[in-house]
Amino acid sequence: GENVExxxxxxxxxxxxSAVIKCTYSDxxxxxxxxxxxxxxxxxxxIIDIRSNVGEKKDQRIAVTLNKxxxxxxxxxxxxxxxxxxxxxxxxxxGSVSGGSYIPTFGxxxxxxxxx
Amino acid sequence: DAxxxxxxxxxIKTRGQQVTLRCSPKSGHDxxxxxxxxxxxxxxxxxQYYEEEERQRGNFPDRFSGHQFPNYSSELNVNALLxxxxxxYLCASSSRVETEAFFGQxxxxxxx
Numbered sequence: 001g002e003n004v005e006x007x008x009x010x011x012x013x014x015x016x017x018s019a020v021i022k023c024t025y026s027d028x029x030x031x032x033x034x035x036x037x038x039x040x041x042x043x044x045x046x047i048i049d050i051r052s053n054v055g056e057k058k059d060q061r062i063a064v065t066l067n068k069x070x071x072x073x074x075x076x077x078x079x080x081x082x083x084x085x086x087x088x089x090x091x092x093x094x095g096s097v098s099g100g101s102y103i104p105t106f107g108x109x110x111x112x113x114x115x116x
Numbered sequence: 117d118a119x120x121x122x123x124x125x126x127x128i129k130t131r132g133q134q135v136t137l138r139c140s141p142k143s144g145h146d147x148x149x150x151x152x153x154x155x156x157x158x159x160x161x162x163x164q165y166y167e168e169e170e171r172q173r174g175n176f177p178d179r180f181s182g183h184q185f186p187n188y189s190s191e192l193n194v195n196a197l198l199x200x201x202x203x204x205y206l207c208a209s210s211s212r213v214e215t216e217a218f219f220g221q222x223x224x225x226x227x228x
Contacts, residue, residue: 006158032215043120043206043219044159089158102215103149103172106158 002027004092006107014115019077021110023090026071030092032102033066033073038087038109047088048075080114087111118143120209120220128226129197137192137223141209148190149217150182151206159206165190166212194225202227 003026013019025033031052036044050057050064050073057064063076073092077084091104121140129135141148147166151159161174165184184190188209194201204224208217 004158034216036219041221043208043221045219046216049216091158102210102217103161103164103174104217105161108158109156 002030002092002094002105004090004105004107006090006110008110009108010111010113012113012115013080015080015082017080019080019084019112019114021075021088021090021112023073023075023092023107024071025073025092025105027092027094028068028071030094032093032104033064034091034093034104035064035075036089036091036106038089040086044089077112080112082114082116085112085114120207120218122205122207122220122223124223125221126224126226128228131197131199131227133197134193134195135197135225137194137205137207137225139190139192139207139209139220141188141190141207142218145209145211145218146188147210147212148184148188149208149210150190150192151208152176153204153206153222155203162192197227199227201225 006023034049037047038044061078066073087109089109090107093102093104123138149164150162153159162176163173168184179195181193204222206222207220210217
């Protein structure tokens with residue numbers, strides 16, 4: 001089955017700095033890569049996703065990149081703010097283009113701490 | 117829209133007992149997936165229900181079973197609880213025409 005490795009496990013940055021979280025996956029058939037943010041006492045919330053036919057996607061301060069050949073994908077957060085502090089999970093999955101059958105395999109998470 | 121709701125939020129059970137957790141999906145969603153999240157780990161897929169049938173299953177023993185009702189809500193049942201079953205149980209809902217899955221806040225199960 002799919003195996004997703006995520007690094008680092010903890011990331012501490014100063015407010016305003018950039019943060020980068022990296023993941024690798026094992027199944028070359030995976031074609032959908034969501035990123036989730038989980039705050040204390042809450043369920044994971046999707047913050048951005050990317051499909052295998054796209055190399056990069058950006059949404060305001062958040063961007064994701066995907067290298068299918070190397071089976072790497074990364075999350076980039078610029079101008080970090082204290083409210084960005086949370087646990088971030090990458091995930092990889094495969095399914096039909098029409099959706100509905102995606103079962104993401106999650107990484108172990110990165111605890112991001114943004115110091116004011 | 118209330119989003120995905122789970123009940124109860126916290127639960128304490130004794131080893132060997134049985135537990136039932138409940139999930140109401142987001143309005144418009146017809147697919148429910150259940151995950152187990154141990155402390156410090158990512159969510160692990162248990163199973164997915166669609167049209168009241170289990171469609172996919174992760175690497176979990178038969179002690180874990182589920183059900184989906186005609187209104188798309190779902191239950192997760194765990195029999196013969198073990199200490200190792202202590203975790204946050206997450207429900208996620210989605211639809212067959214969208215990729216994004218929405219998670220509930222989870223049920224924290226403690227087995228003593």
